[in-house]
Amino acid sequence: MQLEHALAVVTGGSSGIGFATAERFIAEGARVVISGRNAEKLQQAADKLGENALPVMANAANPEDMRRLYQTAVGRFKCNVDVVVANAGVSRQTPLRDTTLEQFSELLDINVGGVFSTVREALPFLARPASIVLVASLAASQGTKNFSAYCASKAAVVSLAKCFAADLVELGVRVNSISPESPIR
Numbered sequence: 004m005q006l007e008h009a010l011a012v013v014t015g016g017s018s019g020i021g022f023a024t025a026e027r028f029i030a031e032g033a034r035v036v037i038s039g040r041n042a043e044k045l046q047q048a049a050d051k052l053g054e055n056a057l058p059v060m061a062n063a064a065n066p067e068d069m070r071r072l073y074q075t076a077v078g079r080f081k082c083n084v085d086v087v088v089a090n091a092g093v094s095r096q097t098p099l100r101d102t103t104l105e106q107f108s109e110l111l112d113i114n115v116g117g118v119f120s121t122v123r124e125a126l127p128f129l130a131r132p133a134s135i136v137l138v139a140s141l142a143a144s145q146g147t148k149n150f151s152a153y154c155a156s157k158a159a160v161v162s163l164a165k166c167f168a169a170d171l172v173e174l175g176v177r178v179n180s181i182s183p184e185s186p187i188r
Contacts, residue, residue: 007032015091063091063117069124083130097152114156142185
């Protein structure tokens with residue numbers, strides 16, 4: 004019960020790494036707010052996670068959604084946020100010859116802008132000390148055919164973790180990134 008009474012927020016918590024993280028946090032005693040953009044999947048995940056999970060519809064790349072997410076979390080559980088896991092993101096092919104700048108930018112906005120909004124909007128709601136984990140990918144250091152936007156976005160997430168750590172250390176906020184195996188082959 005290492006996280007007993009802790010409050011964690013996990014973006015992209017309705018499936019995959021985000022869901023598994025929320026599940027583990029709850030097993031360790033935390034109360035967890037999960038967010039996502041699909042209401043049905045989000046509710047199904049919360050039902051599986053049980054009474055210590057709160058689903059909140061939110062787009063990580065939308066600062067207003069993220070602000071509302073943290074306000075809801077703190078309002079419901081009557082404490083500041085101890086852990087933020089910025090996990091929300093997408094992976095899709097972006098072949099160089101066939102991808103427009105708009106398509107490239109959209110993926111970066113979700114994967115990089117979403118991480119930025121997730122962390123920035125969390126600041127007024129964080130406990131001291133607190134921990135922030137950014138989910139990157141091994142793709143950050145790989146060159147993978149047809150996935151330039153995804154690989155670039157995950158490299159940016161690794162860099163953001165280093166910069167955020169430098170920015171927030173004086174506030175007692177630890178920032179790390181993790182790089183699981185890439186979902187692309």
